[in-house]
Amino acid sequence: MAKVPVQFSLNGSEKAEFVDSGATLLAVLRGKAGDTSPKGGCHQGTCGACSVLIDGELRLSCLTLAETCEGAEITTTAGLAEAGVLHPLQRAFMDGFAAQCGFCTPGMLMAAKALLDRTPNPTREDVVEAISGNVCRCTGYEPIIQAILAAARANSHNAA
Amino acid sequence: MAVRRGRGVAAINYPTGMNLGGDPSQALVHSTPTGNFMVTLSSVDLGQGLKQVISQICAETIGVPTDRVVVDTADTDTGPHCMGTFASRGTHRIGNAVIQAAKEARQVMLEVAAEELEVNAADLETDGAGNIHVKGAPQKAISIFDTALSAHFTRGRSISGRGMFLVPRSFPETETGAMKPATCYAHACTVTEVEVDDETGEVTVLTVKNVFEIGRALNPKMVEQQLVGGSWMGISHTLYETTEPYYPARDHGGSDFNEYLMPGPGDLADTEIIVLERPSADGPYGAKGPGEMCANPQIPALANAIFDAVGVRIDHLPITPERILRALKEQRRV
Numbered sequence: 001m002a003k004v005p006v007q008f009s010l011n012g013s014e015k016a017e018f019v020d021s022g023a024t025l026l027a028v029l030r031g032k033a034g035d036t037s038p039k040g041g042c043h044q045g046t047c048g049a050c051s052v053l054i055d056g057e058l059r060l061s062c063l064t065l066a067e068t069c070e071g072a073e074i075t076t077t078a079g080l081a082e083a084g085v086l087h088p089l090q091r092a093f094m095d096g097f098a099a100q101c102g103f104c105t106p107g108m109l110m111a112a113k114a115l116l117d118r119t120p121n122p123t124r125e126d127v128v129e130a131i132s133g134n135v136c137r138c139t140g141y142e143p144i145i146q147a148i149l150a151a152a153r154a155n156s157h158n159a160a
Numbered sequence: 161m162a163v164r165r166g167r168g169v170a171a172i173n174y175p176t177g178m179n180l181g182g183d184p185s186q187a188l189v190h191s192t193p194t195g196n197f198m199v200t201l202s203s204v205d206l207g208q209g210l211k212q213v214i215s216q217i218c219a220e221t222i223g224v225p226t227d228r229v230v231v232d233t234a235d236t237d238t239g240p241h242c243m244g245t246f247a248s249r250g251t252h253r254i255g256n257a258v259i260q261a262a263k264e265a266r267q268v269m270l271e272v273a274a275e276e277l278e279v280n281a282a283d284l285e286t287d288g289a290g291n292i293h294v295k296g297a298p299q300k301a302i303s304i305f306d307t308a309l310s311a312h313f314t315r316g317r318s319i320s321g322r323g324m325f326l327v328p329r330s331f332p333e334t335e336t337g338a339m340k341p342a343t344c345y346a347h348a349c350t351v352t353e354v355e356v357d358d359e360t361g362e363v364t365v366l367t368v369k370n371v372f373e374i375g376r377a378l379n380p381k382m383v384e385q386q387l388v389g390g391s392w393m394g395i396s397h398t399l400y401e402t403t404e405p406y407y408p409a410r411d412h413g414g415s416d417f418n419e420y421l422m423p424g425p426g427d428l429a430d431t432e433i434i435v436l437e438r439p440s441a442d443g444p445y446g447a448k449g450p451g452e453m454c455a456n457p458q459i460p461a462l463a464n465a466i467f468d469a470v471g472v473r474i475d476h477l478p479i480t481p482e483r484i485l486r487a488l489k490e491q492r493r494v
Binding site: 041042047097127128131137138139140141142143144 | 206207208209381382384385386388389390391392393416417418422424425426428431
């Protein structure tokens with residue numbers, strides 16, 4: 001099968017890959033671009049572990065065809081920390097013990113970032129809605145909800 | 161037809177480990193040339209935090225900061241023997257083995273330090289910050305870094321230790337069948353309030369208040385994390401999860417996350433966790449196994465609350481709306 005050339009930006013660096021027609025963005029990110037931070041949980045769009053931002057929008061990379069990402073800006077969990085300093089959400093997840101086995105964590109972080117990018121001061125209901133497409137087996141969700149609210153408080157405190 | 165409220169309570173004892181033919185775990189500890197300590201295990205950390213707790217136990221026993229300990233969970237080809245991390249046994253069984261190994265390594269470490277300081281090893285103590293000194297004379301001291309260098313390059317000693325913890329096999333008494341299948345019981349109690357819609361069979365869990373007695377909490381935040389997540393999982397087991405809703409038939413079994421139901425972030429009950437610490441006599445620094453018990457007391461408590469609300473006893477899990485409605489129908493027929 002003919003390969004399809006795709007160029008996109010991944011966490012700020014330019015990528016050019018030849019991908020199989022029909023290959024998912026998740027497969028290309030993990031298998032070709034070397035970014036294993038998005039996780040493949042269900043590969044059918046029901047667990048949220050593969051969530052990434054495409055041009056700022058929260059997307060399931062397991063249901064996104066790589067060839068549709070030509071020219072797109074893609075952000076993954078691997079791009080959250082800057083110069084070795086954790087993103088406030090990562091810091092809040094760590095401080096709040098919001099990860100246990102950690103498999104859902106990258107998807108949770110991206111869903112939370114998508115929320116806070118638009119809604120810097122979310123309500124609890126906003127947070128619940130934002131992560132309702134992400135499955136977690138370990139935490140019971142409450143520590144994750146609290147961590148996202150804490151990150152939002154820390155951000156607004158720093159901005160003030 | 162109405163939404164009816166009920167309250168249920170349940171208390172449980174929960175064993176640490178199991179005993180199907182002896183329950184052993186083994187650990188090896190050795191120092192690097194610069195005085196860090198390696199713990200070698202075959203015990204897997206799959207997210208429950210075993211590495212963190214083992215590094216604390218080893219550090220506490222040897223007398224070094226936790227960040228000076230590296231835990232290698234290796235693999236079953238190369239590591240010492242472990243039955244595995246299941247049955248809530250990790251902290252208790254493996255922790256006890258690590259204490260034994262770390263004590264032996266500490267003794268060698270103190271002997272090397274004693275030779276360097278020209279004192280009796282029995283007169284030495286550690287300060288917990290990486291130094292060894294003569295009791296009552298902190299100026300007469302040597303760092304663990306220098307002690308390890310001396311052991312490796314001058315004294316030719318291996319600062320290392322072997323640990324094995326075995327709960328021997330318990331054979332049943334032929335007359336009574338009595339045996340000791342497990343050790344070191346933890347305890348828990350849950351009180352829960354629910355609303356049950358007797359028209360739809362839907363259960364809403366309002367509050368879940370849990371008290372856990374888990375021996376000493378070696379890492380209180382990780383214990384809390386386990387118990388909070390476990391309380392949610394207990395609700396999930398009670399009301400949602402099954403792969404075979406019509407067992408033994410496999411029909412309608414959930415095969416993916418669309419069909420295999422668990423409560424989501426919008427379905428959380430108001431949850432309270434209280435930890436009671438009654439250090440166990442045979443556990444590492446008093447620990448018991450808080451692992452699996454976290455998701456147990458909610459199940460009978462919720463079944464009792466549903467009975468209190470609508471008067472039907474459901475003895476199959478999960479307690480689905482269908483099972484409640486069938487029981488209510490049977491109740492009206494009788």
